[in-house]
Amino acid sequence: xxxxFADLDRLITxxxxxxxxxxxxxxxxxxxMFPKDGESVxxxxxxxxxxPWEQRQLGELVTTTIGGGTPSTSNPAYWDGEIPWIQSSNxxxxxxxxxxxxxxxxxxxxxxxxxxxxxxxxIAVVTHVxxxxxxxxxxxxxxxxxxISLCGLKGDARYTCYALWKRLxxxxxxxxxxxxxxxxxxxxxxxxxxMPSVEEQAQIGVLFSQLDNLITxxxxxxxxxxxxxxxxxxxxxx
Numbered sequence: 556x557x558x559x560f561a562d563l564d565r566l567i568t569x570x571x572x573x574x575x576x577x578x579x580x581x582x583x584x585x586x587x588m589f590p591k592d593g594e595s596v597x598x599x600x601x602x603x604x605x606x607p608w609e610q611r612q613l614g615e616l617v618t619t620t621i622g623g624g625t626p627s628t629s630n631p632a633y634w635d636g637e638i639p640w641i642q643s644s645n646x647x648x649x650x651x652x653x654x655x656x657x658x659x660x661x662x663x664x665x666x667x668x669x670x671x672x673x674x675x676x677x678i679a680v681v682t683h684v685x686x687x688x689x690x691x692x693x694x695x696x697x698x699x700x701x702x703i704s705l706c707g708l709k710g711d712a713r714y715t716c717y718a719l720w721k722r723l724x725x726x727x728x729x730x731x732x733x734x735x736x737x738x739x740x741x742x743x744x745x746x747x748x749x750m751p752s753v754e755e756q757a758q759i760g761v762l763f764s765q766l767d768n769l770i771t772x773x774x775x776x777x778x779x780x781x782x783x784x785x786x787x788x789x790x791x792x793x
Contacts, residue, residue, distance in 0.1 A: 618707025
């Protein structure tokens with residue numbers, strides 16, 4: 556038994572180290588593949604790209620924005636419908652393309668509340684409780700009032716998500732120590748993002764999404780091994 560659990564612990568440690576290294580690598584690449592303040596080119600970029608990046612306000616990069624609302628939770632006619640409805644707690648801190656949406660509203664709930672249908676391929680940005688979180692959704696959805704959704708993206712969707720997430724995290728870090736309860740739509744749309752050509756955006760977006768997929772894979776393997784160990788400890792030492 557001792558050898559078995561020692562081997563299991565070594566396997567858990569191995570996956571933990573792989574996961575930690577990938578997280579650190581992603582953080583480093585986020586710093587090096589985006590220009591530093593006052594600079595127009597990043598430290599690292601893909602071969603073939605030499606043009607300087609531009610600073611563009613977020614409002615220039617979207618066609619429209621849509622808010623949200625919450626149908627009355629005391630009226631069952633508004634809930635358990637077919638329209639996905641997300642709230643801030645559904646969106647994880649560092650996850651930009653994967654979300655569990657346990658709730659859905661009905662057409663009646665949509666019509667009799669401030670909730671709205673958001674078109675597919677939009678970015679839902681948390682602007683109240685949980686500022687700094689965002690999620691890209693490839694399908695139609697609705698949200699609570701804690702979101703502003705960015706619709707009709709004019710650049711590469713994945714790149715825009717990473718660039719905006721990085722900017723929001725930097726802003727949170729600058730004012731660290733003060734409680735940020737919200738951000739207005741106007742302040743959000745005025746945020747500057749560094750924008751290369753659409754072709755370079757696409758390659759950067761693919762790189763970081765692949766990194767995120769690897770991180771998620773190792774995280775799930777790690778959680779699976781930890782759960783197996785816990786289950787075996789409970790059953791073998793009952």
